[in-house]
Amino acid sequence: MAEVTLVEAINRAMARAMAEDPNVLVLGEDVGRDGGVFRATDGLLARFGAERVLDTPLAEAMIAGVSIGMAAQGLRPVAEIQFMGFAYATIDQMLNHAARLRTRTRGRLTCPMVLRTPCGGGIHAPEHHSESGEACFTNIPGLRVVIPSSPQRGYGLLLAAIRDPDPVLFLEPTRLYRAFREPLEDDGAALPLDRCFVLREGADITLVGWGAIIQDMLAAAEALQVDGFTAEVIDVATLAPLDAETVLASVAKTGRCVICHEAPLTGGFGAEIAARLAGEGLFSLLAPVERVTGWDTVMPLPRLEAHYIPGKDRILAAARRALQHG
Amino acid sequence: MAPSQTAPFGIPCVQYLDVDGRPLGPLPDFASDPDALRALYRGMLRTRAFDAKAVTLQRTGRLGTFASSLGQEAVAVGAAAAMQPDDVLAPSFREQGAQLWRGVTPVELLLYWAGDERGSDFSGPREDFPICVPVASHAPHAAGVALALKLRREARAVLCVLGDGATSKGDFYEALNLAGVWRLPLVVLINNNQWAISVPRAAQSAAETLAQKAIAAGIRGEQVDGNDVIAVRECVAQALTRARAGKGPTLIEALTYRLGDHTTADDARRYRDDAEVSARWPAEPVVRMRAYLTARNLWSHADEEQALEVAAAEMDQAADVCLATPPQPLSSIFDYLFAALPAPLAAQRAAALAQEASDG
């Protein structure tokens, strides 16, 4: 079985989806001849041709809007926005139109599109290229927000997103693109949307997160094991709609929760999980809910980037604070 | 060395009837069919009757905010009459004349403005886009539909209608640019009524015409007298024909005037003179077409009376149906959000329905 990186897994998922369904097509800036600036769409133009892999002019709102029009006509566009920092320009189209086309026409018109974009920092990139803006989109009813944390989940979730009849924003953690490999069977098997993945079982504390920080959470869980504590690690994967049941069940078992995300603290999506715990899991809590997140500042440029992005040490510190409580 | 001219341009302006309804020259071929002309005129009367009814309902608290198209009936009706049934319309929020022509029912339109989503579930033109409120944001959608038609090699085209204010927006430029460079079967019709709420055309853009924004996109641009329904019908028809034949997109600027307020919640007297509006009434499209038809003995006052009564009766009945339609169940706000309600939302739906039941 091939061992692939996240970006290779995403490439395979798109290729498979395009091979299976002639309505699936890819569009975006530099996705065709260049194969995408991260090579996510590498080889697709050669294999599927210029009517299914479209190099668009430079206009993000247009890319999203055109996808909506195509989707309303029954095509399944998979549009790429080159970086999350440029995806904010699509909020109007995604929020005002993609997310509500089905409901506002009572099902007459629908929008089976995927908007994918690399997100997050840790790649020593210039300004605006290290954004974690998922919270700008998770409050949009009718829009799914999905973020994988591994090649296998990248493959399975992207296939699910493309096959889903409703719009999905698919965020790809840039620093995981080539970070590690996993065996992957290119068998077209999708993973479920709207469900959290429990990556590691534990009894003493629950670590919840998504995207690149999952790796740091797993490392923290290993370290906690030395202390004799077992940590349950949950990859949310689909932020919206949120599978709160899995998180609540975990905290009912452990009594402690550390929520981890790279995006800034205030109004970050971790706040939603914390609110659900306070609302529906209050009597399970042995300790205050901890959030390990980016600071409420603009993402710094590469020289200070490492101090901003929360890693294993900050997660461990928060976990140990929580574990003091019993 | 004196600079050479690389891209000189001119914008043609098409008009067939003068303000008094007299032909300025030979009329297009379709105009030799009196039934076609009467159909256009009836379409405009029907539109005006719809607007009047909707405004009355709003004033009596039975409809929400409504945007009348008073004075702009020729743009909508002429354009829709130029479309084939299987073309696709992407309107803004002031093209009810086009929607009604294409088979959207008055009940559906009233339901929409009354605040019921079922009004956008058109029984007639199933692929037409619903009313678009965020200005110009439907232009990329129209381009996307056009792209789909082109990829599937269908001999169909898309008509996107938007206002003068919309031409200032990024979405407008981005859609035009894409349509030009990808040669999409798209016609963009600017319903230029000279006002974007309180901002007059002169304050909206320094461009001498809005049609010339086509030049920047590398596509054909022309103006038409928007109050001359024959001219609108002909211009749009030619543009759609070109689009369907793969000859690329067109930007058409229809020059008209907004005789009413921006919406029923607006009071235009705050920013424009009544005298200016008074001066525009003689050029309005309905009286112009009536003048042409009556001058050719194609329309009698009995025809007029009957048409007014038929239109009024149709709109009265539509209003009755709309008002008698009970609101949707609350579950509908959940049930159409996704193809299948995601599990995480099931509890919310149940809570909402329980709340509704206890609210009584």
Next chain:
Amino acid sequence: MTAEPARVFNLPDLGEGLREAEIVAWHVTEGDHVVEGQPLVSVETDKALVEIPSPRAGRVAKMLVPTHARLAVGAPLLAFTEGTEADAGAVVGELPATAARALPAAAASKTRAAPAVRALARDRGVDLSIVAGTGPAGAITRADVERARGAAAPGEPLRGVRRAMAERMSQAGAAVVPATVTEEADISAWDAAQQPMVRLVRALTAACTAEPALNAGFDAAGPRRTLNERMQLGIAVDTPDGLIVPVLRDADRLGADALGRALAALTDAALARTLAPAALRGATITLSNFGAIGGRFASLVVVPPQVAILGAGRAHEQVVRVADGFAAHRMLPLSLTFDHRAVTGGEATRFLMAVKAALERPAVADRL
């Protein structure tokens, strides 16, 4: 909207001696603001259908005649409002005015206790206000609640190292088929400076060479047995938190001096809780010097995938038979528990005899 008495517009003279007309269609409605010249209504006379334009700009207050009704020239047709109007201040929708609502006062709480602790206290009928908290910042813990309740509640939930031990031993007990063989080594020849642990590790090294079957990994699923080349020696360390078993890497390659230092470092790290996670993994055989505390012989626990554990009891003086009578010799009890699924009694006994032989030498052989 405030309005003074309306100004009424009467049906104007339509000319040609016409005295009355029928309303065919109104073109405006109440509330519309109209401009001069704007068609208000279409009326029909005997002769024609006529549009009546508005005489002035203004807001329609009321259409005074219904459709299809007839009225005479000069009769009231439509009423305009007059006077200033309030600004509705909106372009879409209607803005309601709402009264401010008072916010409820926040309740004060002095007892620090997490929600799960409060739930437990409720469950147990414990009044938190009289419980002393031993958690951070004086917070009340579950243990505090249980203590306050008295002796009734037995025990406490296991956490951390104790919990790990409970789980590990349960798994071992469910799988392993243990058997134990014992011996005693005569360590009278040792000089005072000998470190027992160093001698034991070196003895194990010698025994693994003599009988590799005890330094193996066993996988019941195969079943498969893997003979390990090197000896990754688990060292049982008793800490205040419980039993920790860090692994001495490649213990068979370490000379006496290196062994001494490595064992000290490992023990210190275990007690200080600074071990890395990897330090607990991968033991191929384990040594428990429980004799440092006390005890003689023991049946110990083999933790899969290992197949053996050697236990050393407390050294003691014993009278033994010597050539010309009896003498007091220093004896070190040895217990070897092995997994009989993978190891034979013969292998185990030979291994143990090799350990005994190595220990009975006066000094450790430093040859690796």
